[in-house]
Amino acid sequence: MQISLKETAAALKSVQRIVITAHVNPDGDAIGSSLGLAHALKALGKEVQVSIDDDIPAAFSVLPGYELIGKPAAGQNIQTDLLVALDVSLDRIGQVAEVVSAPTLNIDHHITNDGQADKLYLDGTAAATAEIIYQLIVELGVTCDKDMAMCLYTGLAMDTGWFRFSNTTPNTLHTAAELLACGAVPNLISEALxxxxxxxxxxxxxxxxxxxxxADGKVAGVCLDYASLQEHEAPEGLIGMVRVIEGVDIAFTLKEKEPNLCRVSLRSKGIDVTRIALQFGGGGHVRAAGCSIEKSCAEARTDLIRAIMQVLEEER
Ligand SMILES: [Mn+2]
Known part of the structure; x- marks a missing residue:
């Protein structure tokens, strides 16, 4: 059921124990939003746990509360009143879905959200979930402090490519300004990350x-198979290097993280790449989407390129 921001704040106020989670393969928005909301709920006297089913890159230790993020263990049973999933639909929270049994509140800005949560606050116009969390903090009547500001600024900055992408709106920059006024230190965050x-x-x-x-230079991508990823770890920021190639409309990376499990990232300069990601059960935004393909690197590459070509053909 979709609810308003006010109802979201009320749902959080009505419970005492809250577990916050976000998507596997967490990015700056997933981590920053989770910690930002955790700090705000603690300020309200709530018992808060942050549980994300993945390793959190050490660079994020610049964020206050980094050490509080836990990873769910198989067979664990976390007792709580409410599970809050941020920046994701409930299908991409990994084992958290199994170890926590509680009503679910979902806060997201992805237009592809599947709406499976008990309560969903979705704002597809927000550049980042962190932008929504800032509004929520105001709605909750919590005074934004430096810890919250550092975390939310990180989410906002990273989901907008440091305020360069088309999702950057006047509200994004107003929010960023508020977060700086609350104590966020932008150079500390960018240098660390x-x-x-x-x-x-x-x-x-x-x-x-x-x-x-x-496709005559309209598409560029790189595929890294399992063997090459054992030799060299998948570098961060690779998709960004592909995206800047002159003439490229669609950029992709395909990484075989485990044998026969490939993670795909897609970027575009206009074409709706969710149309490609959705074909493989993924999702995201018009210009940035992703999915997983359970095949070998070579097979997944063939399927992905076929899907990309089809979308390019339809665009013509
Ligand atoms: Mn996000």
């Missing part, structure tokens, strides 16, 4: 050698 181990820069260089151009 931009730094890379030397080995990762080398991995990025190796992966960039494998970028292929397709």
């Amino acid at each position: 931009e730094q890379r181990p030397f080995s990762e820069v080398q991995s990025l260089a190796a992966a960039m050698q494998k970028i292929e151009l397709l």
Whole structure:
């Protein structure tokens, strides 16, 4: 059931124990929104746990509360009054779905949200879930402090490509300004999140050698199979390097994270790439989407390219 922001605030106020989660393969918005909301609910005297079924990259230790994020263990049974899922539909929260049995409240900005949660607050115009969480904090009557601001600013900055992408609105920048006024330190966040181990820069260089151009240069992508990912870890930011290639409309990366399990990221300069991601059970936004394909790297590549070509053909 879709609810309003006011009803979302009321749902949070009406319970005492809250577990916050976000999607697997968490990004800055998933982590920043989760911690930002956790700080706000703690300020209201709530008992809050943050549980995300994945490893949290160490770079995010710049965020206050990083050490509080737990990972659910199989067979665990977390008792709580409400499960709050951020930046995701309930189908991508991994084992959290099994270890927590409680009513669900979902807060998201993805237009592809499946609406399966008991209560859903969805704002597809928000650049980031963090933008919604800031409004929610105001609605809750909580004073935004530095810890909340650091976390939410990170979510907002990272989902907008540091305020460069088309989802950046006047409200996004107003929110960012409010967060700076509340104590967020933008250079601390960007320096922490931009730094890379030397080995990762080398991995990025190796992966960039494998970028292929397709469809007369309208499509570019890179596929990393399981063996090559054992040799060099998948570098962060690879899709961004593919995206900037002149003439490219659709950029993709395909990473075989486990044998026969490929994670796909898609970016576009206009074409709706959710049309491709949805074909494989994924989702996202018009210009940034993703999905998983349970096949080998080579087979998944064939299926993905076929789907991309079909969408390009329909656009013509
Ligand atoms: Mn997001």
